[in-house]
Structures are given as structure tokens and as C-alpha cells.
Amino acid sequence: MQRIQRKSNTRDFHQAKWNEPIIFELHQPGEKGVELPPVNENVALSVGDGTSAIPASMQRKNKPNLPEIGQARVLRHYLRLSQETLGSDFNVEIGQGTCTMKYIPKINELLVRDPKMMELHPLQNEETVQGMLEIFYKLDLCMREISGLDYFSFQPSSGTQALFAMASIVRKYHEQNGEGDKRDEIITTIFSHPSQAATAAVKGYKIITLHPDENGFPDIEKLKAAVSERTAGFVVANPEDTGIFNSKIKEFTDVIHQAGGLCFYDQANANGLLGITRAKEAGFDMCFFNLHKTFAAPHMCGGPATGALGVTAELKEYLPAPIVEYHDGKYSLKNDLAHSIGKVRSFHGVAQTVLRSYAWIRALGPEGLKEVAKMAVLNNNYMYHKVLAIRGASAPYVKGHRLEQVRYSWEQLTQETGVTTEDVTLRMTDFGLHYWTSHHPYIVKQPFTLEPTESYSKEDLDEYIHALEQISKEAYENPEIVKTAPHNSTIHKIDEQDYLDNPDKWCITWRTYLKNTKAYDLVK
Template sequence: MERIKRSSKTRDFHQAKWNEPIIFELHQPGEKGVELPPVNKEVAAAVGDGTSVIQESMQRKSRPNLPEIGQARVLRHYLRLSQETLGSDFNVEIGQGTCTMKYIPKINELLIRDPKMMELHPLQNEGTVQGMLEVFHNLDLCMREISGMDCFSFQPSSGTQALFAMASIVRKYHETRGERDKRDEIITTIFSHPSQAATAAVKGYKIITLHPDENGFPDIEKLKAVVSERTAGFVVANPEDTGIFNPRIKEFTDIVHQAGGLCFYDQANANGLLGITRAKEAGFDMCFFNLHKTFAAPHMCGGPATGALGVTAELKPFLPAPIVELKDGKYTLQYDLEHSIGKVRTFHGVAQTVLRSYAWIRALGAEGLKEVAKIAVLNNNYMYHKVLEIRGASAPYVKGHRLEQVRYSWEQMTNETGVTTEDVTRRMTDFGLHYWTSHHPYIVKQPFTLEPTESYSKEDLDEYIHALEQISKEAYENPEIVKSAPHCSTIHKMDEQDFLDDPEKWCITWRSYLKKTAVCETIK
């Protein structure tokens, strides 16, 4: 029997399907997962009943509405849900372009599950967490070397929150110089992440957006035309979300600085830059990295994410407080920052995420980080050339200058077959894969954005490319196969509905579900 060449075949995949209730519907009164032993009489005599010492205002009036379920049924429930989910540990996850989905070393997951980490509390006395504060401080030193910045805060909980913090610093900086009301404009680019414009707008800034020149680079002549005494700052991603790297970025920051503005750098897409370029040499006053992307910590639905925010020495007094500093041989949380913008998050940062990233950096070292960037760029450019050989696919704008990702287009295929990028998205799940289209607005028509990272082998890339080739072939020969996809998923093509646009149809908690179903029953 001939051996299947996995590098040139799509997988025979079918998503598992379980008619699985939500966990509250599995509730059986009296069913227990753990049977606690009775309290020893001597213990009870020493500590009391355990509740009377709690002041009455803090005591619940009723039991929490939690489901009662045995251990085996809980295990089956979550394992079944996991089988209905694609994720970065389950499939070749190169399709979530701009989000840098990479392999996360499992040994680092063991580190953060250590009881000493699991039991940390953000209000502990500094003297009891010197080890963790040392990790925060050492990661700060690593990030300074990687970026050229002079101080980092790990307080922001995401890249978007780091952007908000940077826009807040820009505003506070100009306020201390008596120019807050005069400088009311922030310049950005159309291919940068929408959060850049959104967070600056939340701070009250007028947004000026640069569109690309004929090659896809931010138009430097347009920058010269819009920069003025009203310019507060310039925020950009480089490479941008298209994957195009602007080699003239220092000219952009120089122009803004000459006008008195600050320059801040979205480095969420930094996987192709480590050890090769730095924010400092590009002329930036601030930058952020997503630990949950470039530095190998999980996204986890935006929960324990961290946007590491770095600034020059001049802007250190404006950072959100506290920051971790080493004084007289002890690590301490420093709150006394003269012009601090205040907290952007209740506590300093997510210790587990910081530890993961620190362990990843220490394991790789300086040369290893540079190797990450080189492999990410190599993988991306291999895929770039292969995808451009697929019928109906293209990569608009400049040829080359692509680093860690590319925003491609199916515009030609759509015009010739009627198959859209959304159709391809659904069809990819039939092969146990998925891809992401683009942020809105779709400046690149019929887009799809791929980022291979350093985690995937040539065989992995070939499997993904072959799936795209197969779908293109189907689109031209039998487009209904693609248009009616998915065929091997638990959920098939949904009718166009307004569920996501109508808050009255949302039930994001069990309590809200009960309330809304009760209302419906009353109406009936």
C-alpha cells in the first residue's frame, strides 16, 4: 500500500459533533463532584463555624446558583467541547494573520501551574513576592534591549490598552508643556490596526489617516502635507497589517518630531523583527509588544493578555504606575511617577503571562530570538511565493518587503467564479484549518491574511497551501462545493441573521438566558 504523502495531501477531517448541553443544563440536585469530610471537633472548636467571623454585610443571603454535577460528567462535558474546537495546539494555525499564533512551550505552562504561582495575589506584601517582582524587572531589562526603550510597564492588559495608554501619555505630555488644546491631531495609516485610531479618538483626538502610495507604503508626501503645529503624535505599525515593511520609517518619525509631535509604535507584528530592528533606531518615543503574541503566551480570549509598554527616559515619568524597580537590593513597586497617567488596569500585570514570556526569552537567548525572526520571515516568504502560484490569488501593492505575514486577495477568483473569501473561510474548516480575512474596512478586496511564524515546518506550510490550491480548483470547476461549505463541520452555513447586531438577542450568561426565556414564556 502506497504511503500517503502528508506534505501534499489535505487531511481527511471531520469535526466531532456532540449534542452537548451547556453545563447549567446538566445540573442534577444533590449530585456531587467532591464529598467533603466532616470537620473535626477539635478544629471546629478552635476556628468556629467559619462564617460567623465574616461581617453580615459580606455574607450571601442565598447559595450561589452553581450546577451540581459529578466529576465524570464534568470531564466528559469539557472533553466533548474541546473536540468541537479548532485551536493552535490542534491544527496548523497560520491563518490568524496579525495575531501571531505560535507554539507555546508546554514546560512554561507547567511553570505557571506551580502552586507558588497559582496562589499569588496582587495585594500581597512586596516582601513576600520578591521572586516574582524580580521576574517583572528582568523581563523589563530584556524588553529594553529588544526595543531600545528605557523602561517598560506590563500593566496594560492588551495591545489595544497599551495603545490607549500611549495616547494618554501623548495627551499628558503636551499638557505639561501647555500645548494640550493646541495639539489635537493624531496621524496614523489605513493599514495599521483600527485600535490605533480608535484609542486616540477616545482620548479626544482628531484622526488623520494616511493612505498608501502606489506601492503600498505609507505616503510620505501626504505626511508632509498634514503634519503641523496641531500634530500631537504619529502612531503606526511597521510592518503594517499587510505585512509590508516601510524602510523609510525613520524619515516619518523625523518629520513628526520636527513638528513637535511624539511617535508611538504598534509592535504587535514584531515576529519578523526580533534582533534585527528596534524602535529606538527607528526614532520612536514609545512602543508596545504583545506578550501574548510575539513572546509565546496564549491569547486566551483576551483574558490574561499583556501589552508590554516601553518608553524613552524622557517619558518614563508618564508611565502608568506602578512600575517595578530595584532599590537597595530589593524589588519594589514604584508609584511615585511625577506625571503618571494613572492606572490603566487595577493591578500591575498578569504574573503568569510575564513568567511565560520571560522563560521563553531566557530559553532562546539573543541569538535564538534573532533566529525566530529569520525563520518567521523565511516561512512567510516561502508561503508568499507558493500562494501567488495559486489560480485567483494575489498580494496587492509592493512586491517583496514582506516580513512575517501577508494580506492576500481572492479578488480575481471572486470576479471569475463568484466564490468569496468568506466562502473559502468556511471551506477551510473541512480540512481542519481556518484563516482570517482582514480588519474592516476591506482596503484589500476579498482579503485573507496569513502568518506562518517560526513554529511551523515546511510540511505544515505545504499542507496549508495544498488546501488553498484544492479550494481554488473547486471554485473554478464546481463553485457550489465551496459556496455551500462547510460539509464536515458541526455547524453548517448559517443564514444571514442580525443576531450579533441585536443586543436583545444576546445571552452571554446563564442568568440573562433565564431572564430572557422567562420573559418569552410570559409573553406566550
């Protein structure tokens, strides 16, 4: 069979459009998805009616306002919605930038869908979950080797929650040493993730932000000028969100330690570091990895995720409890940590996410993990050189020194054509692709952030690069094509742009939607 020849290097794509209603609008009174059989008389005698044992204060006064829909219509509804969505299994997801979208091995998905995993409950007795506790413990051992640190907790449900936990440990540590009130400043850098400053600020710290030197590196002289007896800690990502790697980071952590502070490391994206550098040798007291980024577990639309939090032996007793320990052939949850910051979420961690990451690490082994880093860096630098050859694109600050991602700029394109990075991202959807711009503040002007992980082939990278080349060509020859995009999506460009910034227009629940559309009183 002769292979189909494409007309161009970009994919001929058109997003499916179903004009699908909200599921509540599909409601038909009396329609059922599943008809439950009557309760067996012997079962009823044994367990009762199933509701009388529930305290009256916990019983609903009215039935929940849930839609009544037949099973076939529910299936069609969600399949249609899935066709209107781009994702890492559906398209080349290089453009999700710092979120690290990579291929998730489907055999690992089969593991977590095993009934033994699906039916786990966080309140089960330890004796009944020895196998899962073993996986928690052994993933802890893997993380110790990867980071060089001594103990890990998988309780945080995200990178931001892990950052909050680390800021909490910093505060508790200084309080235990009698310096909680005096040490009230956290130092970070402008290119580090905004959650670093935000979580420290929530803990009551004043934030000191270091700006880069002329080459884009954090300025160590500015760090030396910023430290004092008020310094509680230093939090940084390395490489930072620009992709720039600071090879002199140990000098920074040494300065903080000399001032009596703690150093904590945002390693949400460690794709370019596995088996090559470790938090311990860089002088960090704590770090976290996002299992849902580096270690091949899905983001799951913002959760459930896991920020694996590691500390040195000195800080073990400050970890959120419990942690998993192993003694005399038995795994157990240790809750009595002397200085624990307490729980940062209700239960120990997302077992399915932990299992996925453990399976991924075991399948790759030490050399495989190192190969991941090599391929991620190779992919990124291939794309880096290709993107810099596109008219109107640049990568500000230091040349080279980019690891697993790059924050690029369309500033020249915008100046010469009027096409902005927001215009380009909408046009990218016409090719079945997209990209993420940047965290605020936009230190890099007209930004776009790309991160090709080890999962992507040269063909994948070339497809993405060709789309950027095509859009650049259009911007210079016929910019209206880009400015009026998307053309092949489920919706076209909307004129009103304040939906995300105006809480009065947010409809995150069906009840809110009804209120905002003045329909609530009609269906109440």
C-alpha cells in the same frame, strides 16, 4: 511499518460532533462534584464560621444559580467541547493572521502551573514575592535591549490597552507642557490596527488617517501636509497589517518630532523584527509588544494577556504605576511616579504570562531571537510566493517587502466564480484549518490574512497551501461545494447571519440566554 499514503495533500478531517448541552442544562439538583469534609472543631474555633466576618452589604441574599453536576460529567462535558474546537495545539494555525499563533513550549506551561505560581496573589506583601518581582524586572531588562527603550510596564492586559495607555501618556505629556488643549490631533495610517485610532479617539483626539501611495507605503508627503501645531502624536504599526515594511519610518518620526509630537509604535507582532530593528533607532518614544503574540504566551481566549509598554527615559514618570525597581538587593514596586497616568488595570500584570515570555527569551538568547525573525520572514515569503501562484489569489500593493505576514485577496476568484472570502474560510474548516479575513474597513477586497510564524515547518506550510489550492480548484470547477461549506463541521452554514451584529440575539451569560429564549421566568 509502512507509512500510510494519503489520497491527497489535504487532511482527511471531520470535526467531532457531540450535540453537547450548555453546562447549566446538565444541572441535577443535589448532584455534587466534591463532597467536603466537616470543618474540624479546632479550626472552627480559630477562624469562625467563615461568613460572619463578611460585611452584610457584601453577603448574597440568595445562593448563586450555579449548576450541580458530578465530577465525571463535568470532565466529559469540557473534553467534548475541546474536541469541537480548533486551536494552535490542534491544527496548523497560520490563518489566525495578525494574532500570531505559534507553538507554546510545554515546559513553560509546567512552570506556570507550579503551585508557587498558581497561588500567587496580587496583594501579597513585596517581601513574599521577591522571586516574581525579579522576573518582572529582568523581563523589563530584556525588553529594553530588544526595543532600545529605557523602561517597561507590564500592567496593560492587551495590545489595545497598551495603545490606550500610550495615548494617555501623549495627552498627559502635552498637558504638563501647557499644550494639552492645543494639540488635539493624532495621525495614523489606514493599514494600522483599528485599535490605534479607536484608543486615541477615546482619549478625545481627532484622528487623521494617512492612505498609502501607489506602492502601498504610507505617503510621507501626505504626512508633511497633515502635521501642524495641533499634532499631538503619530501611531503606526510597522510592518503594517498587510505585512508591508516601511524602511523609511525614521523620516516619518523625524517629521512628527519637528512638529512637537510624540511617536508611539504598535509592535504587537514583532516576529520578523527581533534582533534586526528596534523602536529606538526608528525614532519612537514609546512602543508595546504583545507577550501573547511575539513572545510565546497563549491568547487564552482574549485574556489574560499582556501588552508590554516601553518608553524613553523622558517618559518614565508618565508610565502607569507601579513599575518594578531594584535597589540594595531588593525588588520593589514604585508607585510614586511624578506624572503617572494612573493604573490602566487593577494590578501590576499577569504573572504567569510574564513568566512564560521570560522563560522563552532566556531559552532562546539573543541569537535565538534573531533566528526567530529570520525563520518567520523565510516562512512568510515562502508562503507568499506559493499563494500568489494559486489561481484567483493576489497580494495587492507593493510587490515583495513583506515581513511576517501578508494580507491577500480573493478578488479575482470572486469575480470569476462568485466564491467569496467568507465562503473560503468556511470551506477551510473541512480540512481542519481556518483563516482570518481582515480588519474593517476592507481596504483590500475579499481579504484573507496569513501569518506563518517561525514555529511552522515546510510540511505545515505545504499542507495549508494545498488546502487553498484545492479550494481554488473547486471554486472554478464546482463552486457550490465551497458556497455550501462547511460539510465536515459540527454545524453547517446558517442562513441567518446577523447574530454578531444584533445585540438582541447575544447570549453571553446564562441569564441572558434564558431571557432571550423566554425561559427566565420559568426557572427564576
